[in-house]
Amino acid sequence: MMQSPDLPDIEQRIALLCERHGCEPRRLLQILIDVQEIYTFIPPQALTAIARHLPLPRVSVEGVAGFYSFLSLEPAGQYRILFSDNVTDRMLGNEELMRQFCNKLWLEPGKVSEDELVSADFTSCTGMCDQGPAALINGWPVTRLNRERIDLIADLILAKSPVASWPPTLFEVNDNIRRTDRLLDESFEPGSAIKAAVTRGAEAIFTELKLSRLRGRGGAGYKTAEKWITCRNSPAPARYIVCNADEGEPGTFKDRVLLNRLADTVFEGMTVGARLLSSAKGFLYLRGEYRYLLEKLEEILARRREAGLLGSNILGEPGFDFDIEIHLGAGAYICGEESGMIESLEGRRGKPRNRPPYPAQHGYLDQPTVVNNVETFACAAMIAVHGGKWFGETGTWESSGSKILSISGDCHWPGIYEYPFGVSVQKILEDCGAQEPYAVQVGGPSGILVSWQEFERSISFEDLPTAGAFTIFQRGRDILEAVRNYAHFFAHESCGFCTPCRVGTQLQKKIVDKIANGHGTASDLEELKHLGHLMRTLSHCGLGHAAPNPVLDMLQKFPGAYEQKLTSLSFEPAFDLDAALATARRITGRDDPSAHLP
Amino acid sequence: MISTITIDGKTVPFTEEQTIMDAALAAGVYIPHLCHNPEFKPHGSCKLCVVEANGRNVTSCTMPASPGMVVVNDTPELNEDRKALVQMLFVEGNHICPACEATGNCQLQAAGYYLHMQSPHFMHFYPPRRVDASHPDIFLDLNRCILCELCVRASRDIDKKSVFGISSRGIDSHLVVNSESGRLGDTSMAVTDKAAHVCPTGAILIKRKGYTVPMGKRLFDQKTLPEFHLEQQKRVEPEDGPDGG
Numbered sequence: 001m002m003q004s005p006d007l008p009d010i011e012q013r014i015a016l017l018c019e020r021h022g023c024e025p026r027r028l029l030q031i032l033i034d035v036q037e038i039y040t041f042i043p044p045q046a047l048t049a050i051a052r053h054l055p056l057p058r059v060s061v062e063g064v065a066g067f068y069s070f071l072s073l074e075p076a077g078q079y080r081i082l083f084s085d086n087v088t089d090r091m092l093g094n095e096e097l098m099r100q101f102c103n104k105l106w107l108e109p110g111k112v113s114e115d116e117l118v119s120a121d122f123t124s125c126t127g128m129c130d131q132g133p134a135a136l137i138n139g140w141p142v143t144r145l146n147r148e149r150i151d152l153i154a155d156l157i158l159a160k161s162p163v164a165s166w167p168p169t170l171f172e173v174n175d176n177i178r179r180t181d182r183l184l185d186e187s188f189e190p191g192s193a194i195k196a197a198v199t200r201g202a203e204a205i206f207t208e209l210k211l212s213r214l215r216g217r218g219g220a221g222y223k224t225a226e227k228w229i230t231c232r233n234s235p236a237p238a239r240y241i242v243c244n245a246d247e248g249e250p251g252t253f254k255d256r257v258l259l260n261r262l263a264d265t266v267f268e269g270m271t272v273g274a275r276l277l278s279s280a281k282g283f284l285y286l287r288g289e290y291r292y293l294l295e296k297l298e299e300i301l302a303r304r305r306e307a308g309l310l311g312s313n314i315l316g317e318p319g320f321d322f323d324i325e326i327h328l329g330a331g332a333y334i335c336g337e338e339s340g341m342i343e344s345l346e347g348r349r350g351k352p353r354n355r356p357p358y359p360a361q362h363g364y365l366d367q368p369t370v371v372n373n374v375e376t377f378a379c380a381a382m383i384a385v386h387g388g389k390w391f392g393e394t395g396t397w398e399s400s401g402s403k404i405l406s407i408s409g410d411c412h413w414p415g416i417y418e419y420p421f422g423v424s425v426q427k428i429l430e431d432c433g434a435q436e437p438y439a440v441q442v443g444g445p446s447g448i449l450v451s452w453q454e455f456e457r458s459i460s461f462e463d464l465p466t467a468g469a470f471t472i473f474q475r476g477r478d479i480l481e482a483v484r485n486y487a488h489f490f491a492h493e494s495c496g497f498c499t500p501c502r503v504g505t506q507l508q509k510k511i512v513d514k515i516a517n518g519h520g521t522a523s524d525l526e527e528l529k530h531l532g533h534l535m536r537t538l539s540h541c542g543l544g545h546a547a548p549n550p551v552l553d554m555l556q557k558f559p560g561a562y563e564q565k566l567t568s569l570s571f572e573p574a575f576d577l578d579a580a581l582a583t584a585r586r587i588t589g590r591d592d593p594s595a596h597l598p
Numbered sequence: 599m600i601s602t603i604t605i606d607g608k609t610v611p612f613t614e615e616q617t618i619m620d621a622a623l624a625a626g627v628y629i630p631h632l633c634h635n636p637e638f639k640p641h642g643s644c645k646l647c648v649v650e651a652n653g654r655n656v657t658s659c660t661m662p663a664s665p666g667m668v669v670v671n672d673t674p675e676l677n678e679d680r681k682a683l684v685q686m687l688f689v690e691g692n693h694i695c696p697a698c699e700a701t702g703n704c705q706l707q708a709a710g711y712y713l714h715m716q717s718p719h720f721m722h723f724y725p726p727r728r729v730d731a732s733h734p735d736i737f738l739d740l741n742r743c744i745l746c747e748l749c750v751r752a753s754r755d756i757d758k759k760s761v762f763g764i765s766s767r768g769i770d771s772h773l774v775v776n777s778e779s780g781r782l783g784d785t786s787m788a789v790t791d792k793a794a795h796v797c798p799t800g801a802i803l804i805k806r807k808g809y810t811v812p813m814g815k816r817l818f819d820q821k822t823l824p825e826f827h828l829e830q831q832k833r834v835e836p837e838d839g840p841d842g843g
Binding site: 044045047048057058059060062063065066067068069332349354356491492493494495496497498499500502503504505506507510530533534537538539540 | 648766
């Protein structure tokens with residue numbers, strides 16, 4: 001058992017902290033994030049103190065603290081560096097950089113240095129794929145890592161220089177917007193969408209939404225108008241609007257740019273939603289990796305309150321009250337699943353709920369809740385201003401409007417590209433300067449691995465649905481390595497609630513590792529298919545359903561990626577077992593079915 | 599008018615608020631399960647009870663029954679999948695049936711027999727897991743924990759103590775107890791608590807009661823898992839649990 005460090009004033013500090021959060025149990029994750037910022041980890045006494053103040057059973061507080069990757073229950077050093085481990089970071093050499101860093105600081109990955117100064121580990125994709133390899137240092141993103149930058153960072157740590165005084169160039173994050181269309185082209189006047197909602201009325205805006213045929217931009221593509229109407233039609237004392245900015249799908253980073261550039265439009269979309277659904281409270285669930293955007297977003301919210309676009313009597317309309325609270329995540333992909341997100345908002349482990357009921361009927365605090373992607377809210381704001389017809393003019397019938405893609409991997413110009421829905425993979429590859437493209441992972445590991453034979457396929461809900469990730473692999477890339485990276489990702493991000501996903505993602509990871517290490521046989525391929533079936537059909541939520549996707553796509557489309565690695569391709573027994581029994585059959589005078597092998 | 603569903607062709611009545619599992623067990627139709635126990639709030643984590651309802655796979659212990667629902671349950675395909683889930687539970691923990699005090703009383707073991715499990719099939723994980731003997735009357739052996747959260751639910755909802763919880767994530771998920779030391783002996787747990795008697799495996803054992811019933815005369819030596827689970831549904835007295843066998 002670990003010895004609790006001596007922290008004399010911890011009782012008072014935790015008491016103050018809990019007080020600042022109103023001692024509300026639903027603020028638990030936010031409190032824990034604050035504790036970690038103070039102590040660089042969460043000491044056991046802090047868990048006990050928090051439990052007393054909220055009040056909650058200590059065991060629940062510990063359970064929440066243990067769920068989120070960025071929260072550490074053991075000392076993780078004054079400096080904690082987490083290397084982003086998306087496949088794009090891999091392709092850019094993050095493993096070598098991690099080795100260099102560890103060698104320089106006498107570190108073992110995943111362990112804190114003996115002087116408790118520094119630790120280094122990997123983390124799931126941090127959403128900087130267009131400017132990787134990336135890392136987080138005490139939660140702050142560092143981009144475009146190279147040998148020089150690693151040396152510089154190591155020196156700064158050895159000199160015990162506070163992260164706040166490090167050269168700002170290390171933390172520079174570029175938007176890299178390469179192609180714009182409807183959403184990014186159009187300028188947006190803050191307040192214009194709300195004004196339209198107020199003057200034209202809720203019914204008119206609902207009609208525009210239906211006319212727009214807008215579907216959710218998070219990947220699943222549920223019709224937005226339908227979701228909002230279900231929410232509105234569920235009788236309840238309160239309704240909630242949640243903006244899902246937990247952009248965790250590896251290879252996706254468009255919400256990062258939307259929040260940096262179009263936060264007003266996003267908040268406005270939420271406020272329009274509030275007007276339509278009579279909601280007084282909204283949340284922006286901001287993934288922990290985007291913590292660096294928090295102050296800027298808070299400023300925008302404050303400005304909007306001053307301008308009468310948030311708060312009480314919005315635009316002077318009596319009774320139009322709505323405000324937005326930013327809730328930080330702390331390193332858990334599963335919180336991007338809408339019911340997992342609601343659990344997290346309520347201060348619990350981000351375990352997806354049983355469904356039905358759906359969040360639109362029973363969501364946050366059991367009240368009807370609309371959860372939509374960042375981009376969906378931006379679209380909703382534009383539709384309120386320009387109308388559904390304008391929106392539906394682009395795209396396809398099933399997939400109206402445009403889609404913002406996050407393009408990374410093997411191409412000249414990684415970054416943000418906005419296209420009308422229906423654009424072909426081929427066209428995108430040409431635009432971003434992909435040379436000898438071989439495969440594209442559309443929609444991240446949960447999506448579809450598209451081979452060079454399928455580049456005529458189109459980005460759309462009817463063909464290749466995506467939340468935005470578009471990761472390019474050129475000829476010569478090891479697809480098995482990419483799939484292995486994805487298998488590790490799912491195993492790391494499984495919440496652990498249900499058996500098929502908790503154990504299945506681990507077994508899948510181990511078998512892919514086995515094949516990559518040259519120990520696989522044909523029976524391992526069958527086993528992967530079997531596991532894929534179990535995860536797809538029995539898992540509790542979408543994570544488990546999608547976890548086998550990259551593996552199954554590879555098995556089907558890229559036999560070359562694994563066949564040469566197998567020790568035996570197809571198991572051919574050296575002799576025919578049934579034929580060998582022929583003598584025995586003859587001696588006993590039998591030839592009935594049970595004298596034969598099945 | 600009474601609403602009904604059909605399970606494998608058999609008409610089964612249900613009342614409002616009943617899940618597929620509730621309706622099935624009440625009608626004497628067996629759906630295999632491990633984390634479900636009619637005395638507690640449904641959980642839905644083990645997934646053994648997944649059935650096909652109107653063509654879609656659903657977790658029967660949490661899915662409300664709805665009029666006319668057509669449920670497919672006892673098929674070779676579903677039972678094969680269930681067997682695979684039991685095998686997964688075996689390999690992710692450290693289950694050494696012949697040396698386990700709970701052998702013969704263990705529902706995981708019984709589920710293995712019921713589903714004709716002949717081998718663990720998958721590779722063993724052999725995870726290092728904690729054993730906690732700090733409590734004067736209770737052993738806690740996480741090697742056998744299958745994360746059904748029955749003890750969590752019992753302690754929270756019946757005993758009103760919240761002695762147990764789950765921490766960490768994914769394959770590292772594990773049972774934790776309500777004390778700063780992390781030791782069961784430092785919690786308010788009592789041997790008379792409901793939570794001490796609901797573990798379907800041998801993760802929570804009562805001290806000084808080992809082997810009071812000889813092997814061969816234990817719970818699942820007397821009855822099958824379906825018989826046990828169907829009786830559990832009927833029992834009113836909360837004085838059950840495999841260690842009472």
